[in-house]
Amino acid sequence: MVMACRVINKRRHMGLQQLSSFAGTGRTFLGPLKSSKFIIDAECHESVLISSTVRLLESLDLTSAVGQLLNEAVQAQNNTYKTGTSTLLFLVGAWSSAAEECLHLGVPISLIVSAMSEGLTSCIEEVVSLQVPIHNVFDHIDSTKTFSGLETFSGSLCPFLQIPSDTGLQKEHDLKDVASPSLTIYNLSGIPVKSPKLFRPQAEVEADKNTLQNPQTLKNSLLTGNHYRKSILIHSRHFNRMDNNQWINKPDGFLEQHGAASPHTYRCNDLVELEMGLSHGDHNSMKLVDEAVRLQYQNASMRQGSCTMPFRFDVSRLFTCCLPGVPETFSCVCPGFVTVVSISNSALIRELQNQPLRIILIEGDLTEYYRHLGFNKATNINTVLESMKVQDSSEELWTNYVLQVLIKFNVNLVLVQGNVSEHLIEKCIHNKRLVLGAVNSSVMQAFAEASGAVQVTYITQVNETCVGSGVYVTFWRSIPSDVMDRINIITIVIKIEGINLVTVVLTSPVTAQMQSKEDRFWTCASRLYYALKEQQVFLGGGAVEFLCLSHLQILAEQSLSKRNHVCSGWLHNTSSWLASSLALYRSTVLKCLANGWHKYLSTLVYNTANCSSEFEASTFIQQHLQNATDSGSPSSYILNEYSKLNSGIFNSGISNKLEQIPSIYDVVIPKIEAWRRALDLVLLVLQTDSEIITGLGHTRLNSQETEGFLFL
């Protein structure tokens, strides 16, 4: 075995460069307007449609060490929080360029590390001022107001996008359920949009008003975009249409609250407002989340009765059922367990519906040879037959035994977490028993709680105490049968009184979009989950990042003038010369770090198509930055800008109702953790000076690559 070792940090830092180039690929995913990408495999010509950072990294070749670390960081963020990965990826890129810039300026590596992590810590402390507490959002949940503004969704195709008759454009596009290929954001500049945030050139306001009054223009421009793009554009956090009050019915008092003079009285005590703020433009998904929360809430209050335990939104009791090929408008939320079964079950379902069923839950596979984990089969045992009597095959015997058990305990429904023997399924259909395999573990758990069934591993374990009862199976017919017949599946719903399980049925006419639709739903769900869990949110729409930027600028200025800072990290108790010379370099490093935020904000503004070029976006941010610095207190500047927006300064002429632009919110911990993870990764790579390849890996290096390697 030979070891290869490569110095990766001679003049240019290869690791940092790799990081910024990887991160560059995800630039367009930043912000609420995500342009989808097609990834095409050049060899087998397969392609995938992706619209999120995680899926992008899954499809990229990240076998290099740095790529793997990047993937590890993004996966960790995604697995923990399901949100913030685009921010993470972008900041990794921005800050690795920043670190490289520092290296060019001759700042010692240890000082870059120290000053950058100190700078970010300071930012995180600073943005606390932009936190909005959440208060008792469930107090008013019973009021008629829902996310869509309507109680039911069955009446219209998509009430969420329902629009007063004078526009008439939404229905048009709802019916058009074909997603045209994603267009870039540039050709959408004529759409009536309006940024609820500070980052919006004033000149466009007038133009927007004009276009809005002309439905024909609207229709044309909207129809060129794809379905997803449209729904996002209409109400994104950066990109907002004016006439939006038909979607949010504000409680009376709300305007007063935000219109009030003091900007520091931000608080959120309305669920719809919170959801709207956290949707980041993805209203379709958030609407489903809203319905799911409401169902869970109703469920919880029914189960608890008089007992007043605070309600917790439980993401683990949400289940998604994807139906590709069904128009998008049929996405909905439904209590119980909705699943797809093969068409051969329809007669059986018809037989079983409308009667309470007894249920058993099997944790493992339901096959003859399945044994629990950790069971080692002895290989040297031969079984001999003693008589020549003709017997059924052992599979037949086993299947009959299972059936006998089901009959004995009068069980008509079996949910199995693993696989089920095909033969058994057929046999059971004939005997009026429904067996479903590959059932999600949280679904199993929900049924165990509600029906009193106890999960078992083997059918032999079944006894009276393991059997649950009171379960109902029926066809799920919320989607017109002609649509379902077309895709040749049947959907059923399994329900039981008081079950704490909500199925979110996600539909998409385009199979390629199914995955991203599911991803987006979970992103929205976890944003709301973390917001409710932490009981606070950030003011969103770039406000926190803007505050970080201006805060770092101020810090950089200050550290030029006074040099008596305390050091952070290991430097604080070391006597190395680095500690004393940190003051010399701090301002440089902080400026580079701030540049990262600047890039982030410019890209955000540019991505939301408020600006025609990145340069324009950048100067735009620069302007606001100047204003904020001049005002003396960036955080009050931001809060002021917010209250101006919310007090209705964009009161438009076309509607005589007062405009209310909803607040945009961001989750706190996931966001901060994404920042930290990004900086950690950059600093880790920055401090790495060589790559050691162990084992035989070096033999794969081709002759060009071996240059620069040392062998031991």
Next chain:
Amino acid sequence: MSRLEAKKPSLCKSEPLTSERVRATLCVLKGILTSSYGPSGRLKQVHNGLGGCVCTTSHSSALLSNLPVTHPILKILTTSMQNHVSCFSDCGLFTAILCCNLIENLQRTGLTPTTVIKLNQQLLHLCTSYLKSESCGCRILVDFSRPQTLLCLVRSIVTSKPASMLTREETDHISALVLRAFLLTIPDNAKDHLILGKSIIVPSKGQRVLDSSVFPGILLEMSEVQLMKILPIKKSDAFKVALFCASLSGDLSDTGEGTVVVSSRVSLENAALEQLLNLGRQLVSDHVDLVMCQKVIHPSLKQFLSMHRVIAVDRVGVALMEPLSKVTGTPPIGSLGSISPSSYGRVKDLCPAKFGFKHFLHLIPNEATICSLLLCSRNDTAWDELKLTCQTALHALQLTIKEPSVLLGGGCTETHLAAYIRHKICNEPESILKDDGCTETELQLITEAFCSALESVAGSLEHDGGEVLTDMKYGHFWSTQAESPSVVNWPDLLSRCGCGLYNSQEELHWSFLKTTRHPFAPQTCLPHEEATGSANNLTLDCFTAKLSGLQVAVETANLILDLSYIIEDKN
């Protein structure tokens, strides 16, 4: 038909150290090690180049075990360093760098190996006896009534590995936790024998470092579903525990060689299960509350036990068996045969716990020296490094309780020791030369080689092009930025010495470490009480580990220098 092949002759190389290739590879190895040394050391990405996991580290144990070196000389070196690390955890890089430096310097003297080795041994003896002596100027006695010294030791170890990515606040938090975890392993009523317990590190990746914490007892990780099944736990004063290391999965793993023939009417599986259920019946009739098994428990047995309100926890894993047996006070049961009532243990309380996304069953002992250190970090790489560092720190604390001294860190011990030896050899060379056949010149050469090897270990702490100096009074280590003007006001440019004990304002004289200076007797007045009281943030090293590292480095260097032939079997 068998074919015989003539054996290839063995390959014999003489004077292996003189070969260019050996020197080059030794130089690369030294480069890797020195660049990783210290709190500002550079990290290494270790991976297999085939998409395996990437380990970013500067920890000696991770580096050494991952360097599959080919040359026998390098193998001797890495193996002996790994031995040191496995015994002492700490000071691995110090040992390896010192060894490389010694080989390089001593070889340059051109003296015969015999002379070199003899004198080297003498110098080593001089070092160890000085370090152990009362008059030693770089050793601090640990006062266990004041945790500050121990905390400094832990913090020095924790901060020495930048890949754990800790901020200042996090460093303080982790250091305090490690110390607390260690204190929990000390028995309350120690008699003559002090038997330390164990701190178990429980991973919780993806969480914030500040969420880390320490618990007395053991945290058994289990899935939420599993935990829901055993809840609610009935209240009791003490829980009777049966701890199994034998598998209760009901398989027939030990059927031996050959083939077993059974009739189709006989089901071996059912027979095995029946045996398990009998065991279950006995456990129930013995009023056991908790059954834990290292391996798997058959689902039917689990079901049987839970029906009788007995909590069953399986797949505990071999690592937890020893602590579990300590906590419950019973050796694990290894067979399914008859179980005597004396083989049950006890725990005080059981409670469910949730940290981050993981669910645990928390076993609280009556009085046991077992604790769990829940270690959180937001990324895997940083977690791995943090775990290694915490283990090192815990080990260093254990070594310190046996030998209650610590050495000054930050390079000060090395430079101080070098100054002491230079002075000693200059003033009393006869003490070493008296019975050896060596000349004074030879002694001078070897001393210079030895001392500069020590000093350049200290110099390896500098990675950003700074200058390293030593003062002429205490012989401590100082650093400053490069290209300082030739006439400088040193007291203003320097702040504190490497370990943090002295500051630059007390009328000292400095000299660059690389330049020759007149030997001086380093001051030995170490104000023990004040030192630990005044400077709260001393950088300290584990005494036992460093002393052993010094010995291992010199002995290994001697061994390698003594090699005259390498005989390789080429077959």
